[in-house]
Amino acid sequence: MSVREQYSVAIIEPSRIVSEGLSAILHDSDFRVVRQFETVDDFNQWEAALPEEKRVDIVLLNPVLLGTHPSQPLNGLFPDACSSLVAMLYSYIPPELLLEFDATIGIDDAPTTIIEKLRDAVATAAKRLDCQNIDKQELTKREKEILAYVVKGLTNKEIGEKLCISIHTVISHRKNIVHKTGIKTVSGLLMYALFNDIVTADEIPQE
Amino acid sequence: MSVREQYSVAIIEPSRIVSEGLSAILHDSDFRVVRQFETVDDFNQWEAALPEEKRVDIVLLNPVLLGTHPSQPLNGLFPDACSSLVAMLYSYIPPELLLEFDATIGIDDAPTTIIEKLRDAVATAAKRLDCQNIDKQELTKREKEILAYVVKGLTNKEIGEKLCISIHTVISHRKNIVHKTGIKTVSGLLMYALFNDIVTADEIPQE
DNA sequence: TGAAAAATACCAACAAATAGCGATTGTTTG
DNA sequence: CAAACAATCGCTATTTGTTGGTATTTTTCA
Numbered sequence: 001m002s003v004r005e006q007y008s009v010a011i012i013e014p015s016r017i018v019s020e021g022l023s024a025i026l027h028d029s030d031f032r033v034v035r036q037f038e039t040v041d042d043f044n045q046w047e048a049a050l051p052e053e054k055r056v057d058i059v060l061l062n063p064v065l066l067g068t069h070p071s072q073p074l075n076g077l078f079p080d081a082c083s084s085l086v087a088m089l090y091s092y093i094p095p096e097l098l099l100e101f102d103a104t105i106g107i108d109d110a111p112t113t114i115i116e117k118l119r120d121a122v123a124t125a126a127k128r129l130d131c132q133n134i135d136k137q138e139l140t141k142r143e144k145e146i147l148a149y150v151v152k153g154l155t156n157k158e159i160g161e162k163l164c165i166s167i168h169t170v171i172s173h174r175k176n177i178v179h180k181t182g183i184k185t186v187s188g189l190l191m192y193a194l195f196n197d198i199v200t201a202d203e204i205p206q207e
Numbered sequence: 208m209s210v211r212e213q214y215s216v217a218i219i220e221p222s223r224i225v226s227e228g229l230s231a232i233l234h235d236s237d238f239r240v241v242r243q244f245e246t247v248d249d250f251n252q253w254e255a256a257l258p259e260e261k262r263v264d265i266v267l268l269n270p271v272l273l274g275t276h277p278s279q280p281l282n283g284l285f286p287d288a289c290s291s292l293v294a295m296l297y298s299y300i301p302p303e304l305l306l307e308f309d310a311t312i313g314i315d316d317a318p319t320t321i322i323e324k325l326r327d328a329v330a331t332a333a334k335r336l337d338c339q340n341i342d343k344q345e346l347t348k349r350e351k352e353i354l355a356y357v358v359k360g361l362t363n364k365e366i367g368e369k370l371c372i373s374i375h376t377v378i379s380h381r382k383n384i385v386h387k388t389g390i391k392t393v394s395g396l397l398m399y400a401l402f403n404d405i406v407t408a409d410e411i412p413q414e
Numbered sequence: 415t416g417a418a419a420a421a422t423a424c425c426a427a428c429a430a431a432t433a434g435c436g437a438t439t440g441t442t443t444g
Numbered sequence: 445c446a447a448a449c450a451a452t453c454g455c456t457a458t459t460t461g462t463t464g465g466t467a468t469t470t471t472t473c474a
Binding site for chain 4: 426431444
């Protein structure tokens with residue numbers, strides 16, 4: 001995936017208006033919409049028939065299509081995480097469902113904003129690939145979730161209550177996080193979390 | 208605002224369904240919905256006529272009523288920030304618009320979740336008031352020195368050894384730092400230290 | 415379908431941090 | 445001078461985190 005290349009985009013979006021609008025906006029950019037789908041199943045069917053190297057660079061997906069249940073379909077969607085996943089938002093989506101997306105586009109975003117966000121998303125995906133290849137050990141989804149709460153300053157007990165798991169489990173996850181990253185201090189973990197897009201700076205309570 | 212008090216709530220929400228639903232859910236809690244409005248103007252008119260001490264504890268507001276323009280109406284809404292402001296979300300709202308809210312309620316939140324979030328919101332508002340009253344003081348040179356070591360991940364004992372002072376002194380300094388800044392978590396302190404040029408990012412050990 | 419990985423849960427002993435107290439010694443400053 | 449502040453040190457009690465285990469259930473995937 002070189003820098004000056006045109007990036008291919010697939011849109012999975014139930015609303016034709018939104019779908020067509022996005023296509024129009026991306027028409028004059030270096031993002032090329034190769035196909036539009038109305039359901040995840042349609043997309044999966046199409047994608048399955050594709051050779052590995054013809055996979056799209058970006059999948060623009062409306063999270064409502066995933067239902068309220070968390071990330072089960074997502075894991076199946078991108079086993080190798082070779083594509084960048086971007087959420088198209090115009091109805092309320094619980095924040096925890098958005099964790100696995102590389103970016104989110106709002107219904108009232110300006111065209112320039114949208115393109116900018118897509119650029120960020122491919123960069124994030126590229127970084128994620130690097131991390132997978134280079135990094136010794138990637139954190140699991142659950143571990144990232146725990147880490148996010150840790151650097152936000154919640155105690156183990158609070159995290160356990162929030163995720164409805166025992167404090168022992170939280171402690172176990174923390175042990176694994178420390179072991180995998182080799183980072184023992186909260187400050188170091190915060191830097192790691194910021195650097196790896198597990199949290200953003202504005203999520204850290206300054207009070 | 209004592210602990211066992213009933214908190215008064217005003218709802219500003221264009222959808223009657225949502226508005227009534229919230230009222231019903233809060234009916235059996237210690238939150239009392241005193242009035243429902245469909246526009247911000249309606250609310251402002253009502254609120255203006257109220258004596259200071261009769262202001263509601265919580266304003267539950269649908270952010271769509273604020274338009275896409277950022278927080279101008281919000282500042283006017285609560286000049287003294289005596290109330291807690293909670294967002295009612297069921298359509299997409301740009302994240303930056305949600306910064307000034309003490310909490311956000313999603314359309315699919317369970318009643319217990321809603322009540323929990325409202326409780327958090329009043330706590331946040333109370334803390335915000337405290338911060339405003341005890342206006343922030345500057346840290347002393349020694350305190351900054353301690354803070355630098357804290358965010359670098361040294362323990363109190365290590366800091367004491369490094370500076371050739373007792374661990375009790377370190378603890379005292381830390382207490383003063385927490386009290387002056389109002390920041391209790393290491394992550395928050397790191398952000399503070401970075402923001403105030405007490406440390407730089409590359410000084411934070413990522414191991 | 416069977417093995418591996420991830421998530422879950424628990425224990426015990428120890429280390430570290432926090433809260434709430436007080437107290438002494440300088441230094442600055444109105 | 446007296447008051448305010450900074451820096452130092454001390455105590456007790458309690459909470460929270462760390463470390464190094466073991467073990468079960470669920471999920472994933474080849």
